[in-house]
Amino acid sequence: MHFQLLKQSKKQASSPSVSLRAGSAERSKARRGVLTTSHGQIQTPFFMPIGTRAAVKTLTTDEVESLGAEIILANTYHLYLQPGHELVKKAGGLHQFMKWAGPILTDSGGYQVFSLAKMRKISERGVEFQTDEDGGNKHLITPEKAVEIQLALGSDLIMVLDECPPYPCTKKYAAESLEMTTRWAKRCRKEFKVKSQKSKVKSGLLGIVQGSVYKDLRIKSARQLVGLDFDGYAIGGVAVGEPREKMKDILKWVEPELPKNKPRYLMGLGKPEEILAAVRGGMDMFDCVIPTREARHGRLYIWTKKDLSGKFYQNINITNSQYKADFKPLDKYCPCPTCQNYTRAYLRHLFNTNEILGLRLATIHNLAFYLDLMKKVRQGIEKGKI
C-alpha cells in the first residue's frame, strides 16, 4: 500500500465559496492524493460504499463500480460469523468471492461489538461476545484474531481492533479505553508484520485514534499511534451521539498530530456537509451507511445546484404525498440511471407498494450522489476552491 499527495494548487488558503459557516472561514487543510493498493489506485479524498456482508445492499459490484466507487468497505465481524473467513479464503479471497476487483477496506469489528452484540465482555485479551446470528455461540476476537481474519479475507486496508467508547463516557473510562486500544494496536501491528509476509495482497494497516471528546486524550492517542508507525490513521469514536461541535473539535485536535504523508480516515462519516468539513479539516477517507440505508428508507439526496457552495443539496422523503403525481426526474442534475429513466412519482409508487426495485433505484441514486459529491470535492481541491 502506498499513499502519495498530489501537488496542491497555489491558491490554497481559505475558500469563501465553500465556507460552511459564515465567519469561520478557516484555512483549508484539504488534500488531493492517490492511494495505491494491490487492487488498484484510489483518488483521495474518497467515499467507501459499505458492503458489510460482502454485498453493497441491493446492488451488484458492476453497478457499484459504474457509479464511480473505487473502493468498498466490508466487515470483519460479519464475515467472520458468516460465512466464516476460512470459507472466504477458500473461495479465493473476498475480492473473488464477491466479484469486486478494486480495493477493499475491512473494518475490524470493534464497532460492531460496541453497537450490536447481545452480550459482550471487553478485556485486555480482546472482546468476548455472543450473538443470536449463530445461535448464541461464544466468540473471542483478540487483536491478533482480527488481523488474521482480515488477512484471510484478503483485505487491502486492514483496521486494528479498537474499543469504540460510547458517548457520553467519563474521562476515566475514555482514558483507560484509549490505552487499551493502543496496546491492542501494538499487538495488531506485531501480528500483521508476521502474518502479512505470506499473503499475496500487500495490505496496509491503519491505527484508530480514540479518546472520546477529551482533548488531551485525543492528542495522546494520536501520538501513541503515530509512534507505532501505521500505514494510515483513522479517527474513531465520532458520530456516536456527541454534539456536532465536538466532532469538529476532535478533528482540529487530532489532525495536526497525524503525519502528512499517510492517509487519514474519519470513520463512519457522514452527512454531505460533515464530509465536506472533514475534507477541509484534512481527512482523506470516509465511509457511512447513510446513503445506502437511507435510500432503503426512502430518504434521497438531491442536488439543488451544481457546485458545492451554500446549501447545495436537499434530503427528501420520496414517500411523501407531495410526490404522488410528480413526474419530474428525481434529481435534475444527476446523471445516474435512476434519474435518467424514472420519475419521482414512480419511485414513490415503488416504495408505497413495497417493490424491491424501489430500494435498488434509490440506492443507486444516493450512492451516485455521494460519489459525485466526492468527485466535486476532488475537483474543488484541485482548483483550490476547497
Add this chain to the structure above:
RNA sequence: GGGUCGGUACCGAAGCAGUCAAACGGGGCUGACUGUAAAUCAGCUGGCUUACGCCUUCGGGGGUGCAAAUCCCUCCCGGCCCA
C-alpha cells in the same frame, strides 16, 4: 315467507351499560437513521384546540335509565340455513 347471525372510525376487527373518541391489524400521513442486526424504528391517524377541554360518532328512528357502541322496540341493509 320462516329461522338465524351480523351491521363499530379509510378497510378488517375487538368492545357488549359508566374507567369509550372506542383495543388491535392493515392502510394513510410525518419523522428518524452517521466504522449497516433490522426493505428497520418512532409518532400521528373523528372535529376544533398548543394544552386543559369542548363538540359530533359505533346502520336509521324511537325508548329505558343518573349514564347506552353496549339493554328494549321498530325500520333499513347484508351473510347463511329452511321453505
